[in-house]
Amino acid sequence: MLAEAVGNACTASRNRWHNRPVHLDDVWLRYHRGTPWVLQAVNARVEPGDIVVVLGRNGAGKSTLLQLIAGVLRPTRGRVSDRPAVVGWVPERFPADQAGTVTGYLRAMAAVRGLRPAAAARAVDAWVQRLGLDAFRDVKLPELSKGTAQKVGLAQALLAPPDLLILDEPWEGLDAATRDLVPGIVLEVVARGGSVLVSDHRGETVRLPGAATWTVADGTLTTAAPDSGQRCVVEVAVEAADLAGAVARLREQGHHVLRVREEVGS
Numbered sequence: 001m002l003a004e005a006v007g008n009a010c011t012a013s014r015n016r017w018h019n020r021p022v023h024l025d026d027v028w029l030r031y032h033r034g035t036p037w038v039l040q041a042v043n044a045r046v047e048p049g050d051i052v053v054v055l056g057r058n059g060a061g062k063s064t065l066l067q068l069i070a071g072v073l074r075p076t077r078g079r080v081s082d083r084p085a086v087v088g089w090v091p092e093r094f095p096a097d098q099a100g101t102v103t104g105y106l107r108a109m110a111a112v113r114g115l116r117p118a119a120a121a122r123a124v125d126a127w128v129q130r131l132g133l134d135a136f137r138d139v140k141l142p143e144l145s146k147g148t149a150q151k152v153g154l155a156q157a158l159l160a161p162p163d164l165l166i167l168d169e170p171w172e173g174l175d176a177a178t179r180d181l182v183p184g185i186v187l188e189v190v191a192r193g194g195s196v197l198v199s200d201h202r203g204e205t206v207r208l209p210g211a212a213t214w215t216v217a218d219g220t221l222t223t224a225a226p227d228s229g230q231r232c233v234v235e236v237a238v239e240a241a242d243l244a245g246a247v248a249r250l251r252e253q254g255h256h257v258l259r260v261r262e263e264v265g266s
């Protein structure tokens, strides 16, 4: 199901103009005729470079909204337009009841995303290493633990660098070590001009400082821009021989250097 959904999302959106905001125009969704609306009259845009955290209680409609933006669901009314060429979608629960091994599945997903076999193999190796999946390369998907399956779900979304990365509750299913990798992965997507949406019902937004927040409640969406006064601490390791120069450059660029210490374990 995921392969099909991702394939649909990719082909439906291929050839669209890159680096334009994704628009949601008067989007309404209900799952079945005659049932209550899950989302009503939603208008929003996701700019390139945006990080958006989607908040809301259980059942509020966060996953529904993310799936509409990913192109996995179609609005009942209204439209989602200007979705970029490569959309990475990580569902809340990776559907592990599929045939194949971890590497077999990931290579197939890389092919769905248009990677040639050599590039696919390189991308799979890189993400298998980075996400600590090496020991599970030849394990069949249904035999994976829930947390390991979630990592495969994350890897498949990153095989081709996504212009839009959509993570549904990444803090829920992933192990602690992988959760710690998520902010860095998000920043890499944004640094390349992509945008990222992350849903979160546990209030772990602190892991993504500088993000805009969207709140889903009673079928409506309320958006809030990032706090413009907020500052973040970035730890940067530099060569000791270049320390003075690096500190001077950071100060020239207007950054506040808080302290300098030796890197432990280097």
Ligand SMILES: Nc1ncnc2c1ncn2[C@@H]1O[C@H](COP(=O)(O)OP(=O)(O)OP(=O)(O)O)[C@@H](O)[C@H]1O
Pocket (backbone or CB within 6 Å): 031, 038, 056, 057, 058, 059, 060, 061, 062, 063, 064, 065, 092, 201
């Ligand atoms: N496939 C579906 N068919 C019918 N109703 C659905 C379906 N998926 C979700 N819903 C309903 O739509 C509403 C919104 O669900 P959704 O999963 O989007 O909420 P959520 O905010 O992501 O919740 P959670 O935090 O628990 O994941 C809920 O009432 C849910 O029961």
